[in-house]
Amino acid sequence: METSSAPNDQAGLVTYDLRGAVAWIGLNRPGKRNAISDALLDAIGAAFRRAQAEARAVVLHGHGPCFSAGLDLGEHRARSAEEVFHHSRGWHATFAAIRRGRVPVIAALHGATVGGGLELAAACHLRVADESTFFALPEGQRGIYVGGGASVHVARLLGASRMADMMLTGRVLDAGAAERAGLVNYLVPPGEAPARAGALAEKVAGMAPLTVLGVLHALPRIQDMSEEDGLFVESLVAALAQTGPEAAARLADFMEKRGTKVAGPGN
Structure with missing residues (x-):
């Protein structure tokens, strides 16, 4: 097993473990509930570029109390419409590299998987959630709109009507409801998502x-x-x-x- 931070990630925002043919990529801002800052987004991109070159499958997980609480609002500032557009497109490019890469990606989810965290999970090919996981799209309650691909990818998994419900009313889905709606592929007891995701990744890595x-x-x-x-x-x-x-x-x-x-x- 090889363990390191992702290339060019001096702050250790992402961990990277290569276990045989499976790369384990971990969001590593536990004190910020793995909120996705611009630096973390860049680190995610770097880690996946490495994984595409040397792994046959990826497990994406979060260190600390949750998978990801979404966009880092601490970085939120007044932006022009043009700046918001290009910021959103940067998220799209990073997540597209996950969806359209060479290797299947399995997300191991626990705790908050919210906003941009849900968009990141939706960019993966399979999702394993433990019973502590919950999902929300709070952008509607904050007067903004999703920008990391939810309009396409979350809506395709849940259906546009369910996504509209989450954005308009602030509805939160627990892990069981998310599995029934098709957002989650596997539902497991608390703490068991990484083990199940790892077992699936080992199986997937052996595919033709x-x-x-x-x-x-x-x-x-x-x-x-x-x-x-x-x-x-x-x-x-x-x-x-x-x-x-x-x-x-x-x-x-x-x-x-x-x-x-x-x-x-x-x-």
């Missing part, structure tokens, strides 16, 4: 690269296509993945009874 490419890059795009276009792209990705050497080896293992059969849940 061409299959991962299809899931990370084709599947999200297919959702925006017409039915016929989506089915066409599915066939192209199937042809690419199933004619690769790794697929041939894995299918041979299965046919010769060396592969693992699908078992029921909990087995």
